[in-house]
Amino acid sequence: MAKIGTVNYFLTRGDMKIISVALIIGSLLTYPVTAEANSNSELQAAEHICSDNDCTKELRRLIRLARGGSGDAAAFVAMAYATGDGLEQNHQQALRYLRMGVRQRNAMAVYLMSDWLRNGFVAEQDVAEADRLLQLAVKLNYGPAQYARALQLLQQEQPESLSLAIDLLEQASAQRLASAMLLLGQLKQHGVGMEPDLPGAAELYKRLVLSGQTSARPYLQQITEQLAGDQQHQTLVADLREVDNIEVIRVSGQQLQASNMLEGLVRRLSQSGQYDSRSVGTRIRGLSCEQTGSNCSSTRPERGASSLNEVLTGNQ
Incomplete structure (x- = not known):
């Protein structure tokens, strides 16, 4: 008592x-294990991977891939337009490309749209639709969505929600x-x-x-x-x-690492033709270890509207 x-x-x-x-x-x-950016000013302050590197070629190819049906490419182009990283900032275009990814049921795009709607970033705030899309991203087995939903359940402070929250955390943890x-x-x-x-x-x-x-x-x-x-x-x-x-x-700079991964992403999407990848667990969200050909390590969820740098490197 x-x-x-x-x-x-x-x-x-x-x-x-x-x-x-x-x-x-x-x-x-x-605790500084997550990255969060819920406003335009915070995104502007985020480190841009294209500030010292010309990403024009890669982003143009991503635009073509997005128009051809790649949900991953659509999500990355949307982030570039939203943050002004590599493309001139344009919220209308950001929303257009993100909707492309959502129509493809791309897990990263669905989760990102959910977050934008929840925070009123780029799109008008709509919590009900944000919740619906979050549930969809969970069903698509997207680790950051599983983590976000687990937090919601835990914060309800109801013992009966614990079991489901733990299951979701187990699933997200299995994806590193x-x-x-x-x-x-x-x-x-x-x-x-x-x-x-x-x-x-x-x-x-x-x-x-x-994992660092x-x-x-x-x-x-x-x-x-x-x-x-x-x-x-x-x-x-x-x-x-x-x-x-x-x-x-770590022997390589974060910007160089992210720039190389962006180039690798474009190359692999172009070669594979598998545009709607839904597996998670690599530094490139939405791609499996087998697709990237790189070593797998822990990633961090970006619960706010993510920048290209955060998504590619885990903001490490």
């Missing part, structure tokens, strides 16, 4: 789980979505909506750190100390400490 003023509050186990969820979400929403992995790790660590699973949480934190998500390192250190007192986990603890000592060094 907790006493506040003259009112007595009897906390059930379900109530305690709700409080735990609220505290975890509150801490993670202010960093924010989903971090939140799922916290729920496993604290036993919210499930029995405590310290080794499972440790594995998620480990994967995040190894240094913001997950404090969580890895915390759970390593929790496990250190249990003799049966000594091998795991030694492995986690070794991972914690690894320094991930």
Whole structure:
């Protein structure tokens, strides 16, 4: 029983789980593992991948691919027009191309349209339609949409929503979505909506750190100390400490990386002819590891209207 003023509050186990969820979400929403840009001014301030590189050739080819039915290309062109990155900023054209992607049922385009409508960016705010499109993006198995829907369910503060939210976080984590992995790790660590699973949480934190998500390192250190007192986990603890000592060094600049990936995206879309890809789990949202030919690593959801740089690199 907790006493506040003259009112007595009897906390059930379900109530305690709700409080735990609220505290975890509150801490993670202010943690720099996600990128959010909900206004035109924020997007203008975002780093442009085409500021020091001429993306004209790639973007013209993406425009042709979008007109030919590529939902991925349509989403990228829409972001370029929305942010003025590589194309002259034009919200009318941004909305036109994004609608092309939505008509193709492209997961990235559907999710992006949902976010624009929710925040009133480029398009007039329409929360009901935003919710409908978010549900569609979830059905299309898009990791950022699964994460966003999981957050909605958790913030309802209803114990019955926990199970569905955790399922969605599991799905998004399987696609290497960093924010989903971090939140799922916290729920496993604290036993919210499930029995405590310290080794499972440790594995998620480990994967995040190894993929270069240094913001997950404090969580890895915390759970390593929790496990250190249990003799049966000594091998795991030694492995986690070794991972914690690894320094991930990035040898290429973010802009150069994004520019190269944009060029690669255009080339692969042109060669494959598979314009409506719906799988997630690479740095190029909407493309599978097999399609990109690159190593897979953790990505971050851009819950606001994303820039090309954020989508291509995970804003790392």
